[in-house]
Amino acid sequence: MKTTSTVHSPEERLAQRELGERLALRSQWRLLACVSILRTAVTRIMPLAGAATWWMTLVCLLPGLVLYWLACLGLRITKAASLPEGARLALGKAGVWLVCALAAVALAVDALSTITALITLFTEGIGTQGTQWTLALAAAGLLLFALNGEALARGVYFLRVPLLALLGAVLLELVSGARLDHLFPVLGDGVSSLWAAFQAGAGAGWMFLLPLLQAPTKESRWREPLPPVGLCIVVLLCLNLALPHELLSNQNALGDCLVLTVAHLPAFVRLLALCLWIAALFLALGSSVSLCAGQLLAPNGRRVVWLPGVLVLAAAATQLLDIRELWTQLGALERWLLAVPGVGAGVSLLLCWRKRK
């Protein structure tokens, strides 16, 4: 019988307190990444790639992963702790502003996509009574109540266990109805549709650059994006195994795409899966907004408590627009989310490296 337990030194305990806060932030980023990737996969890639969604999503994420690892390498060579620091070394104060502004724009686009998906899931998917605008206001009201300093990151960390348990239950149900035949045709509807799917989803990997905005921890950065990527690919593989190609590739409306992922499940599991979708989208929306506000304020280091609230209300206000048109425009923007910061980061790191030399 073991009658001893690990005793940490006081310094270790103080370090663990800081680690606790970092773990909360990391789980917030992971949730944001998972939801963003799955949302893009289900709504942008799946209607075009069908049975090929699971591997096509991985292909779409590859540019983001490659850029992430290149950025890590660049930071290591230049000995900069984070992307803003690298940009500061290269371009001075303007570089920091540029990096933070790009991150804020990307997060704002993500927030708009998430709120549109969340509210459309209610209005068109589930069929809740109420207009897009009123439901967006209700969601914004709840979000305003929830956004409270570090509370969201901690809350996401707290909720990760129930959310993963729910996901496990849903995946179990998906696997129980899985058929290997559903993975075919491996190339979906052909190369042209796969190319279109790649174009639609190639920007999804921008999320991987977010952890580089902060100073590194003692842990290695190289493996950071792998858990969300792995989880998303497993979920998508289970979906592809459970649903035939014809069903997946015939959806166009946003609400239908979101509901399709749960439509064939038994009633009770479907309810759980919808709850999981809604909770994950809601928390991801909050995370996008709070991180966006953080990036807007990061260069001058001030804290403006009302800014996240304003951003939430602004995001809700976009639901007054024509949703189909908005969704199309957001899709067009999302394609460039990786390219712009990628080029920016590359140029900054190059300049920084030359300066150091």
Added chain:
Amino acid sequence: MPEKISSSLEQNLSVLEARLFRDVNTDMTRRDFRVFRREAAVYFVDGLVSSDFLQHYILTPCQEQTDAPLAADLQDALLQTIHVGDAKAVSTYAEAVDAIVNGKAVLVADGMPAALCFDIRYFVRRGIAPPLTESVVNGPHQGFNEALRDNITLLRRILHTPELIGEMRTIGEASPTNICVMYLKNAVDGQTLQRVKNRLAGIRVDQVLSIGALEQLMEDKPFALLPQCCLTERPDRAASFLLEGQVVIVMDGAPQVLAMPISFLHLFHTPDDTSMRWQYGTFLRMIRLLGALCTLLLPGLFVAAVTFHPEALPVTLLTAILESQAQVPLSIPAETLLMLLMFNLINEAGTRVPGVVGNSLGTVSGLILGQAAVEAKLIHPLLIIVVAVSSLGSYAIPDYSLGMAFRIGQLIFLAAGCIFGLYGMVLLSAVMVVRLCGMTSLGAPFAAPVAPVRTHNPDVFLRYPLWHQRLRTWLGNPFSMERTRGRMRGWDRR
């Protein structure tokens, strides 16, 4: 009016008479006598001092001194004559008056520019009785009473260490109440202690009548539904808080003490958990958490399932519900709300009615009203089960304030379930958890050590075996978190 006590007895008497309003304040007593051939007087509040002590240790020895004092200084001579352990000389009228109203006997004598305060307090108090609201199966059956000294003594009887510090201070400006800030010097976090002291120093009220009022004046988020401090009437529980590095405030006139900071999960712990074997403690804690979840969610879930998601219910159950619902005039949300309000009414009435009658009232009204409501087809029987289970759950929550918070939260979740179904409840749950994680108790994160993670005693959700609990909780001083070094079960070499 002069502030300093003078050597003229006449002047001292006139000032004290005026300050104590003796012309109308009949229980402010003055006894004149002679000592060392000088005039003297002793002031006290009738009923707050022991008349035996006054007679035997102050008046009789003084009156026996008929000669001039041997000591040069009258104050020294008096202190040598009077055989009371706690004696103190004060030099201002304010201090003298303060001592009198706090139950001390104050002696003034001609030619002595000071007043001597003797602590011979003795007043009617309730004896040590079993705690009324925190019963346990295993463990001591003694609770705090309303006397500050008794409560401090009860704690000192458990913790025999000079590191148990008790700092006396008063709170309230017009009528100060004595409180004692207690902590274990080696276990408490210095920052936490300083925060407690700062908050106590920053309280500006005329009077604090109850420890609940003090709690409200000290907590971080007064608008939050959840309590952020823990009230206990058990000395063993208060001692365990002290051992964990928390600060305990004992207040005169309060049969509970206030412990802070706390974490949310602390509120689900009971002294039974520790005194029972770890398997039983863990089982009971799980039951309690389940009860809390039932209280919070069950009525809302029932309404959401029947109203919005009937497809998720088994067909037989749904048919039974719909059949009985057809005979009931109210909608399911209205019925549920009615039942919950009825439960709260019975609960409140049972609390206000004394003793045994209260218990009977709860049982009888619950049974009779429930049966009558079903027979009158006002509500359907399944709802009785739902409300009864959720109500039982609220009684399983060990902290009364937390139970109240959960009962109010139950109504909020019911509203969410009525309006948006399960989706609304899920969103509300997410928001509530996020808010909970953003709360603090005395600056310490309320949901720690779960979110954010902190090094901690593993006694959080599960009641780990005692030999695994080698650390204090994370709320204490991080530099002295070990309770022990080496093996707790030193004899066990397996």
